[in-house]
Amino acid sequence: MSHIPLETHLPGITGLLEYRQDSAAPIRELTQILLRGESTLTEGERELIASLVSSRNQCKFCTAAHTAAADILLGESTTCELVKQDFETAPVSDKMKALLAIAAFVQENGKKVTPESINHAKNSGATDREIHDTVLIAALFCLYNKYVDGLATVTPTDSLFYEKLGDRITTVGYNRLPGGYDQLKK
Incomplete structure (x- = not known):
């Protein structure tokens, strides 16, 4: 049960974003810019x-949710699982491994991002903008993760829920659905 009253048909971040649409608007916009x-x-x-x-x-x-979206966008479900297990041996480019290392440093503590990790990313082909966006995406998802778990939102266990959510994320993006989410009530 969540720590504050939320719409029961809107688990996870969606219920929180609906609860405070005014604070949700800039967060949604930033997420849309960065991820889409x-x-x-x-x-x-x-x-x-x-x-x-x-x-x-x-x-x-x-x-x-984001594994489901990644799987849809990548057209397969192996790469994301391998990235989560050990991104250093996952089947992604050296540039992506270097960026994922930076993201992992940000997740742990932003001060762990060192000049060496930045140089490694650049030497692997990453641009300044890609490094910037990686850090910002990682920081943004630390915010989201703490927001979702800090208010104990409902976390569905049905994989079909996440498949549908992944589809919505990849088709609509991070914008609020026109007209809201009443159509998700069952």
Whole structure:
């Protein structure tokens, strides 16, 4: 049971964003820009960052949601699982491994991002913007993970829920659904 009264048909972050639509608007906009906006990183790669950070923060809702989105965007379900297990041996590019290392440092403590890790990312082909966006995505998902778990939102256990949520994330993005979420009531 959540620590504050939330709509029962809106588990996880969605219920929290509906609870405070005024504070949700800029968060949603930033998330949309970072994960769906123009970037040299694919949407799938950006979802891998969100999944890795959420997994390392042990946020079950966010991990499941962004794993589902990453799987859809990547067209398969192996890579994201391997990234969460050990990104250094996962089947992603050296550039992506270096960016995931930076994301992992941010998740643990932003001060762990060192000049050496930045140079490694640059030497692996990462641009300044990709490094910037990786750090910001990782920081944003630390916020989301703590927001979801700190208010003890409902975390569904049905994998079908996350498949549908992943589909909504990949088709609508992070914008609020036009007209809200009443259509999700059962």
